[in-house]
Amino acid sequence: MKVRAGGLVAAAAVVVVLVTVGSAAARSSACGTVTINEQAWAGSTANTYVVKNVLEKNLGCHVNITKVAEVPVYQAMADGKTDAILEDWGHQPQWDQYVTKQKTVVRAGANGVKGVIGWYIPTYLMKQHPEFKTWKGLKGKETLFKSPESGSQGMFLGGDPSYQQKDQTLIKALGLNLKFVSVGAEPAQVARWTQLYKQKKPVLFYWYDPQYLNATYQVSRIQLPKRFKGCLDDEKLGGDPKKYACEYPSYTLLKFMSKKFASSGSPAVGVVKRFSWSNADQNAVAKMIAGDHMNPDQAAQKWISANKAKVNKWLGK
Amino acid sequence: MAVAQPAARAVAAPAPRPWWRGRAGLVVAVVLGIVISYFGWRNDVPWPASLTWNSLAAHLDSFQTWLSDHRNLPHPSIVFRAFNGLASFLDDIVGWLTSFFFKLTWIGTTVLGVLVVLRYGGRRAALGVAAAFAAFAAMGLWEPSVRTFALTFASVALALAIGLPLGVLAGRSDRFARAITPVLDAMQIIPAFAYLMPIVILFSVGPGAAVATTLIYAIPPAIRITALGIRGVQPNTVEAATALGATRLQTLFKVQLPLARRMLLLSVNQTILFALSMVVIAGLIGGQGLGDVVTSGLYSNPALALLAGVAIVIMAIALDRATEAMAIRTDPAHRHLTEGKKRRLRLYTLACAAAVGLAVGLGYAFGAGSVWTGWTGQSWLLRQVQSVLDYVQNPSTFVFHITNPIGNFIVQYGLEPLRTFFVATPWPAMVFGLALIAFLVSGLRPALIVAAMLAVVGVANEWTPAMDTLSQVLVATVLTLAVGIPLGIWAAESERARRGMRPVLDVLQTLPQLVYIIPFIYLMPVSIVPGVMASVLYASPVVIRLVEAGIREVSPNSVEAAGAFGATRAQVLLKVKIPLAREAIMLGVNQGLIMVLAVVVIGGLVGSGALGYDVAQGLQRSLFGQGVLASLAILALGIALDRVTQGRRRRRLGDLA
Numbered sequence: 001m002k003v004r005a006g007g008l009v010a011a012a013a014v015v016v017v018l019v020t021v022g023s024a025a026a027r028s029s030a031c032g033t034v035t036i037n038e039q040a041w042a043g044s045t046a047n048t049y050v051v052k053n054v055l056e057k058n059l060g061c062h063v064n065i066t067k068v069a070e071v072p073v074y075q076a077m078a079d080g081k082t083d084a085i086l087e088d089w090g091h092q093p094q095w096d097q098y099v100t101k102q103k104t105v106v107r108a109g110a111n112g113v114k115g116v117i118g119w120y121i122p123t124y125l126m127k128q129h130p131e132f133k134t135w136k137g138l139k140g141k142e143t144l145f146k147s148p149e150s151g152s153q154g155m156f157l158g159g160d161p162s163y164q165q166k167d168q169t170l171i172k173a174l175g176l177n178l179k180f181v182s183v184g185a186e187p188a189q190v191a192r193w194t195q196l197y198k199q200k201k202p203v204l205f206y207w208y209d210p211q212y213l214n215a216t217y218q219v220s221r222i223q224l225p226k227r228f229k230g231c232l233d234d235e236k237l238g239g240d241p242k243k244y245a246c247e248y249p250s251y252t253l254l255k256f257m258s259k260k261f262a263s264s265g266s267p268a269v270g271v272v273k274r275f276s277w278s279n280a281d282q283n284a285v286a287k288m289i290a291g292d293h294m295n296p297d298q299a300a301q302k303w304i305s306a307n308k309a310k311v312n313k314w315l316g317k
Numbered sequence: 318m319a320v321a322q323p324a325a326r327a328v329a330a331p332a333p334r335p336w337w338r339g340r341a342g343l344v345v346a347v348v349l350g351i352v353i354s355y356f357g358w359r360n361d362v363p364w365p366a367s368l369t370w371n372s373l374a375a376h377l378d379s380f381q382t383w384l385s386d387h388r389n390l391p392h393p394s395i396v397f398r399a400f401n402g403l404a405s406f407l408d409d410i411v412g413w414l415t416s417f418f419f420k421l422t423w424i425g426t427t428v429l430g431v432l433v434v435l436r437y438g439g440r441r442a443a444l445g446v447a448a449a450f451a452a453f454a455a456m457g458l459w460e461p462s463v464r465t466f467a468l469t470f471a472s473v474a475l476a477l478a479i480g481l482p483l484g485v486l487a488g489r490s491d492r493f494a495r496a497i498t499p500v501l502d503a504m505q506i507i508p509a510f511a512y513l514m515p516i517v518i519l520f521s522v523g524p525g526a527a528v529a530t531t532l533i534y535a536i537p538p539a540i541r542i543t544a545l546g547i548r549g550v551q552p553n554t555v556e557a558a559t560a561l562g563a564t565r566l567q568t569l570f571k572v573q574l575p576l577a578r579r580m581l582l583l584s585v586n587q588t589i590l591f592a593l594s595m596v597v598i599a600g601l602i603g604g605q606g607l608g609d610v611v612t613s614g615l616y617s618n619p620a621l622a623l624l625a626g627v628a629i630v631i632m633a634i635a636l637d638r639a640t641e642a643m644a645i646r647t648d649p650a651h652r653h654l655t656e657g658k659k660r661r662l663r664l665y666t667l668a669c670a671a672a673v674g675l676a677v678g679l680g681y682a683f684g685a686g687s688v689w690t691g692w693t694g695q696s697w698l699l700r701q702v703q704s705v706l707d708y709v710q711n712p713s714t715f716v717f718h719i720t721n722p723i724g725n726f727i728v729q730y731g732l733e734p735l736r737t738f739f740v741a742t743p744w745p746a747m748v749f750g751l752a753l754i755a756f757l758v759s760g761l762r763p764a765l766i767v768a769a770m771l772a773v774v775g776v777a778n779e780w781t782p783a784m785d786t787l788s789q790v791l792v793a794t795v796l797t798l799a800v801g802i803p804l805g806i807w808a809a810e811s812e813r814a815r816r817g818m819r820p821v822l823d824v825l826q827t828l829p830q831l832v833y834i835i836p837f838i839y840l841m842p843v844s845i846v847p848g849v850m851a852s853v854l855y856a857s858p859v860v861i862r863l864v865e866a867g868i869r870e871v872s873p874n875s876v877e878a879a880g881a882f883g884a885t886r887a888q889v890l891l892k893v894k895i896p897l898a899r900e901a902i903m904l905g906v907n908q909g910l911i912m913v914l915a916v917v918v919i920g921g922l923v924g925s926g927a928l929g930y931d932v933a934q935g936l937q938r939s940l941f942g943q944g945v946l947a948s949l950a951i952l953a954l955g956i957a958l959d960r961v962t963q964g965r966r967r968r969r970l971g972d973l974a
Contacts, residue, residue: 042617067609068522069601071939072514076522076603078389093939097382102389148725149733149844161921161930162937181844182926185831185933187615188847191710191838192924198712212617290617293699 031061034261034268037073037082038065041186042212046285047086047111049300051275054311057304059267070162074256078104083261084272086111088254090164099256106262108255112276113210115251116221117164119156120207122197123218134223135174138204142177145204150179157193159206160186167206170246173230178204210279212286223247274314281307340757347753354746355738362743364780371778374942381941385518400519407471407525414467415524419687422680423459425673426450432669438642449635457695458607458628460688465596465606466632468524472531472592477585480536484543484584485569488577494544499956501537505911506955508918508929509534509598510936511948517602527604531595534915538587538908542863545904546580547573549870575649582644583866586637587859590826593633597829611829619835620702624695626832633827634820710839717840724841732792732845739788740781747771747784755961763960770957779950785927787954789845789920790913793852794958797909801857805864805905810890815865822858830855830919838923848920848929855919856912860905867901868894907959914955 034055038048048065055061068076074094076082098105121132129144131137145154156178159165168180183189189205190213196203197217207219224247225231231246255272262269281303288299304311388397418426427450435443453462487494509530520526550573558572574581600608607625614622654662679685708714712721739747748771756764774783808815830851838847871894879893895902921929928947935944 038613040613040616045613045617066522066603067600067605067613068603069513070937072517072522072602075385075517078385079521081522081603091939097385098389102386104389147843148729151733161934164938181924182921182930183844183924184926184930185615185922187619187831187835188838188923191835192842194710195712195839195842286617293618293620293703 031055031059031266031268032264033062033064034266035064035066035081035083037076037085038067039070039085039087040067042286042290043113043210043282044087045289045296046282046299047113047275047277049289049296050277050285050303051086051271053297053300053304054275054314055268055271057301058311058315059271061266061268074098074105077256077258078102080258080260082258083268084108084255084257086255086272086275087113088256089115090251090254104259106257106259108257108262108273110252110276111255113253113279113282115208115210115253117206117208117248117251119167119204119222119224120219121202121204121222122200123220124200125202126220132220132222135176135225138176138178138222144202145178147181149181153177153179154204156180157189157203157205158182159189159208160184163206163208164248164251165206166248170224170231173228173246174225210283210286212283212290215283215287215291270316271314274316276314277310281310343757344754347750347757351742351746351750352738354750355742358743358746360741362745364744364775364778368775369778370776373777374940374946377942377945378940381514381518384515388518397519401521404520404523404525404529407520407528408523410471411467411524411528414470415464418463418467421677422685422687423454423689424680424683424685425677426463428676429673432673434639434643436666436669437646438639439646442639442642445635445638449631452631453628454689454691455694456624456628456698457693458610458625459690461606461610461625462628462632463606463688465593465604465608465629468527468531468599468604468606469589469592469596469632469636471524472528472535472595473585473589475528476532476535476539476588476592479532480539480584480588481543481581483536484540485547485574487540487544488547488573489569497540501540502911502955502959503952504533505537506914506952507948508915508932508951509595510918510932511944513598513602513936514939514941514944522603524604526602527599530602531592531599534595535588535591538591539584541904541908542580542584542587543577545901546577546584548900549580550576551872578644578648579870580866582641583862585640585644587862589636589640590633590823593629593636593827594829596629597831611832615831615835618699619706619832620699622829622832623702623706623836624698626828629829630824630827634823637823706836709836712839720840721842724843724846727846728843732789732849735792736785736788736845739784742784744775744780751957751961755957758962759960766960767957770953770960773953774950777946777950779928779931779946782927782931782947783950783954786917786925786929786951789849789925789927790852790910790917790954790958793849793856793913794910796849796853797856797860797913798906800853801860801905801909802864802902804857805861805902806868806890806895808861808865809868809894810886818861822861825854826858830916831922834919834923844924844926847923848925851919851923852913852916855916856909859912860909863905863908864898864902867898867905870901871897906962910958910962911955914951917951 036048036052038044052063052065055063066073066076066082068082070088071091071094073082073085074091074097077085078098094105099107119135126132129137129141131141142154143152145156146152147155149155154177156167156171158167158180161182161184163186171178171180183192193203193205193207194213194217204222207221226245226247228246255275257269257272285299285303288294288302289296294302387393393401421429427447430450431443431447434446453459483497487497512533513530516526516529520529554572554576555568558568563571596604596606596608597611598604598608600606600612607629610625611622611629614620614625708716711717748768751771752764752768755767774780804818808818834847834851837850841847868890875893875897876889879889884892917925917929918932919929921927921931921933928951931947932944932951934940935942935947
């Protein structure tokens, strides 16, 4: 009996401790909690963590980071579960729906980074074949890119399913003897072309910039025609089919906020709106994180302490 | 004796006509016909554009827009508010669990976990749990692990609460089983990527949406395996109980459920593993935890992704062993409690509770944080993993010089020609050929279903990618069965084999495929192969487990009887055990096929292209209609293949097996 009573007392003590601690209130500050969504690629990690550290260190905000995929995040902003995204590569259907029609998501301007998408080859290959500077040089030489899965044609390595792409249309319109091979998500595509790169073999692939790997591997872009008969832009994605645009446009990467956050009066709203930096800035931080495996917070702080002027501008000082 | 007789007769049966004059010969003839049509009219007869419904995708897209617009109105209708309520209920469960663990501090959480398992499961299982906690701390992944645990705990509890009763119902009623089987097939085959967006629109993002997605995938195995267990109980036992005047409920609780205990355990085990295999996808819609670490790691730090994958596996194994130990220890059939023993156990429970309280108190006294933030071996571990990855990613190693040509050969002379064959064969030859094979193997109704399913694929404008995927799925399924059935039999016959295989199977079922397939691509840089490999590795564990459980389930009387007649071990296996375990083996075949189809999307992410890629693109580039149509095509292929292979016997046996 004695032991049993002791057990009960102990159990009661647990309950008391739990209840006391549970009621301890969370600290609050003028800024409150801000939730930013980070995407899987390193550039997004870079800008998300830099803004996070600026908000935390300078405004005393508590910053949460969510990692919702690119399209669902618009619903997350509509619900106010995510406050802001800092790098969007173009989602016209979502903009029509959430920004224009429902007005649950609002624009927060450009983040200063210019995105380039296109057809790339390793620079060593470009040196051997200067004619590859433009797409016309590819004509007749497609079989250089032959692989086990492309048969008698050359292989074109397609991009991540989540990225903006129209390569199959381009190949057909330009009449190139290339076979579009989809190699899946970006890590899988990187595995494919870096393996050929390391063997100094020819490879032609969908790629983009800013990308931290471009600091490790030297790649060059093939010039595609601005306009060409047969290149039809997808109207649904905001293109104009009458222009026959072939080359991918360069993208201004955009920031978005939830309506709820934008009208909350939080001092963080201004920082999110003013945040803007260059491709070089973003690549530098992304390289620290993905290339050197530095902790994202440390990498962000290192950049912040070296770039006080830019940070002050975001803070409106 | 009565059981051994048919076996003896089978041994004595004279050899029938040569195989090429039977059904097998006719099937071969049909295949030859398809091949001839391929060589005669290659690429000449694609699915006609007039037979496709092109605006279907657009209709689906506008449905999604409609859904979103109505959901995001300032005052949405009652239906959406109901979903909102459900979502916040699920959010709250997970949130409450997470903050509960955080409030216990890391010391309290560890002690609670270890002592609960120690009290109800015994020392070995408790040691395993302690080791798991130590591993999470050492890997520097304490916080995401706790979040993932909370999510999994909630999902598994709900999946079992829904799945077990439905499974019992399906086990007792043929009609219910028949009605529910296609639904379960669809829940398992339709890739989560296809319905992620509607789920997000209805449930928003967060743990609630993650639980909902996980439930869709984890409930079916709970239902199926429970039903199989209930059906596996010898009918004469049930008759005996009824004859003794037991009511239906009494028969269920006192006879059927206790006797199906092993199968019920397997169903709990599989529910846990299926739930954990959804962690990464749940991460895409705000599930948080280890899934997030895996996804972002894949893009910028593969070693970290691998580490997080290992944490998921460790959680799976610890949970599985702990639940098993607790189920065995609390089995009333093996426990004979005296009054004295009961009292001692009660004291033990109290002592454990007190110890947990003490640990929480100590945690607060020493200011232990909600998560472990002390020493971790993460950077050391990452360096080790990275050095392995560096080796794998180096194309000048000796391993690469072996794997690279093998991969090239398989693609160039195996998979690529097969793919061309399926894609380029005239569609009428494909439709009629496959329907004819289904007719020969399974009968008229399955043949009609196969034809209808292939027509659906064509009308949905998915013919070419579907044939592409079909060629890969066939290869993967054949390999899965070729690996899974023999290994399952071996595991059933040898305890040592079973023990050796078990952790490997747990790893294969829960380690996120991308985490190990992407390093593999560096070794074998070709498309298709990685996808096929991912399917085989993911699907064979389920086949192995079902075949093993089925053979072990065969009643010992039959085995003894055969032994008494002087049958050798091989004879007992081939003539008694395997025929009697037929139902479980057929469920294994069906599940193998379904698992292969369930990872078609993963294939799309590692270079299989076709339907899997379209589904992934559907979610990520907001081409909802495209994603749904590609998923429907995967489902149609699944149903068609299932009907081709089901055989004639199934109609009599109840559809679950």
